[in-house]
Amino acid sequence: MPTRKKYTVVVCDHIHEAGLKMLQDDKNINFVMAADVDKKELVQKIIPTADVAITRSSTDVDAAFIAAATNMKAIVRAGVGVDNVDIEGCSKEGIIVMNVPTANTIAAVELTMTHMLSCMRMFPYSHDHLKNQRVWKREKWYGHEMKGKKLGVIGFGNIGSRVAKRAASFEMDIIAYDPYIHPSKVTDCDMTYTKNFEDILACDMITIHTPKNQETLNMIDEKEIAKMKDGVVLINCARGGLYNEKALYNGLKSKKIRFAGIDVFSKEPATDHPLLELDNICVSPHLGANTFESQYNIGTQAAANAIEAAKGISFAHAMNLPIDESKIPSFVKPFLEMGQKIGFLESQMNKSQIIAIKVSGQGEIANFVESLSTFVAVGAMSQNSGDTINYVNAEFVAKEKGIKIESEALGDSSVYKNLITIKLTTAEGTTTISSTIFDDGVQRIVAIDGFDIEVALKGDMILFKNSDVPGVIGSIGSTLAKHNVNIADFSLARNDNAEALAVILVDNTVNDETIEELASLDACLSVNYARL
Incomplete structure (x- = not known):
């Protein structure tokens, strides 16, 4: 009886021991623990042998890493963020990049609640006053109750919705802003849905739970803070840079913002950040995933995904779709990339809940219109879904959100050799863009809404x-x-x-x-x- 091949999985950074045990116990896995190996040695001597690598933030999957990964099928990023992974570089070499997007959801939700309570009652400061300074002065620490206060929730996804439900149990009035969801997701929870961002700015407390992208970077800036009520409390346990940090500093300094709870910074580690000078801010060093339970979830999910990827069973939460150019005509890949860009563009032109995506192809590209529709859907939904949307789960996510995806192959175009047309329908209207690629290789729009x-x-x-x-x-x-x-x-x-x-x-x-x-x-x- 032939011996079944063993697959090499290299763990580049520390994960929970339960995940390590899963790798050790699988008879088809050759497990290599390299978390404490010098990174240069890791890349030069160990990575070339790996079928799959598990990484965290301490290992950069850069050009040198990718060049050494000559045998690699997949990389599993044990966590949500993939900022340290060159996804495009991996795609070019046929390496699938996967993450573990939901393992730390509850940890992030509960940390947000911790910051909310700490800000309202100034808990870290009263704790320090008694424990470290040994001063008993109750009259110094009058806080505020959460009951009856208005909480503005920016982003009502996996984390934001759970924060809102927990805040509601404190008898807070919840107002949610998320133009990419159906209002019923909020109203069914007896909360208020708004399309007017000014309603959020009028709240007593604001917490943000969005991906970090071009639309959300500096979403709260000097202009927005100026419109807020005096004494507002701001919370950010999502991504650094969603609040403009200079504007946040000025607002806290002037006491326009009474208190802020911040877990994430634009540049980390943030040990010399000006915000740390203030006495009306609660800070933590990016602890959103730092619970034993979430680390267990991250470790075991990362190990399970690595094992399945090594064996070729599945690629859960794939962030990219490596294309074997030997199996498709060379002209197809640029059209797939262009389709994704058009989807992303239309979602910015028509910022509302997506209802339907229709992709049409004319010319030879029509033979690949179903694959094209997947790329378009990823581009269109990435504005709201961020790291959680990928080529593998796009169809499932769309179905979950009630988005209809259609594709159709039409006859040849009388003008263009190949033409794709993408129609995006949202609750606010419809946008249609046609595009093509000429012989010079430049991606061009040739029609917008007629x-x-x-x-x-x-x-x-x-x-x-x-x-x-x-x-x-x-x-x-x-x-x-x-x-x-x-x-x-x-x-x-x-x-x-x-x-x-x-x-x-x-x-x-x-x-x-x-x-x-x-x-x-x-x-x-x-x-x-x-x-x-």
């Missing part, structure tokens, strides 16, 4: 729809110049309804004030800003 327009699919993009009257282009140009926004490219199209669409590529980031001023122009029908 406007025939040609524009490269890249960079920062303003989409300005207006009544087709004189003077509009000049007004747009002067407005952008006023805000020091440089125009890289300006494409214009008109339709038969006396309307025009301008797609403006710009060299620098556009702030909300600039977009609001563009929207106030008399001829403006709509304006959107997207970053690719």
Whole structure:
């Protein structure tokens, strides 16, 4: 009887011993514990032998790591974040990147509650006063009750919804903001759903639970803090940078923000951060996953995923889809990448709960339209789903969210060799974009919502729809110049309804004030800003 092949799984960073035992006990796994091995030695001597590697934040999966991983099928990131993993580099070498996105959910939820209670009662400071300074002074530590206070929850996903339910048990009034979910997810919990971000800014306490992306980075800044009520309490146990840290510092310093509970920072470790100088902030060193239970969950789930990946059984929570270019025509991969970008672009143009995604293909690309629809769905849903959306679970996540995904193969285009058209329907409306790739390899949009327009699919993009009257282009140009926004490219199209669409590529980031001023122009029908 032939001996069954043993697969080598290398554990690059420490995980829970229960996960290690799972690896040790599997007779088909050659388990290598390398958490304490020098990283240079790890890459040079151990990684070349690995079928699968389990990593955490201490090991960078960079170019050197990937180059050494000549035998590797998959990498399991034991945790949620994959910031230290070069996913694109892994994809090029056919290495599947997986994470463990739900193992620390309860730990993150309970840490958020800890910060909320600590801020309301100043618990860390009263504790220090008595235990370390040995001062008994009850009158110094008057806090606030959570009962009856309004809690604004930004992001009502896996963690935010659970925080809201626990806060409701404290008899808080919950207001949730999440444009990518159906309102019933909130209202069915006897909570208030809002599409108006100003309602969140009016709350007594605000907690944020969103992915970190172009839309959510610096989501709370000086402008938003200025609109908050005096004495607001802010909590961030999600991602560093969702609150602008300079604005947060100024708000705490002025006492506009009475207290803040912060577990995450833009740059970590944050041992010299200015926020640590303040006496109205509770901080922790990124402890969202630091419970024995979550570490057990992370370790065992990572080990189970690694074992299944090594044996080729499944690739749970895959973050990428390595493409064996020998099995598909070379022209297909750029179209898949372009489809994902279009999905991401449309989700920024039409920020609301997604209802349906329809992908059409014309030309030879029509033979791959089902695969294309998966890439489009990942791009469209990534704005809200962040690290939890991937090519493997996209269809399941869409079904769970009530999103209908359709694909259709059409006849050849009379104009383009290959053409893809993506229609995104949300609760607020429909956006349709057609795109192609010419012989020069440049991905180009060729139509947007009935406007025939040609524009490269890249960079920062303003989409300005207006009544087709004189003077509009000049007004747009002067407005952008006023805000020091440089125009890289300006494409214009008109339709038969006396309307025009301008797609403006710009060299620098556009702030909300600039977009609001563009929207106030008399001829403006709509304006959107997207970053690719």
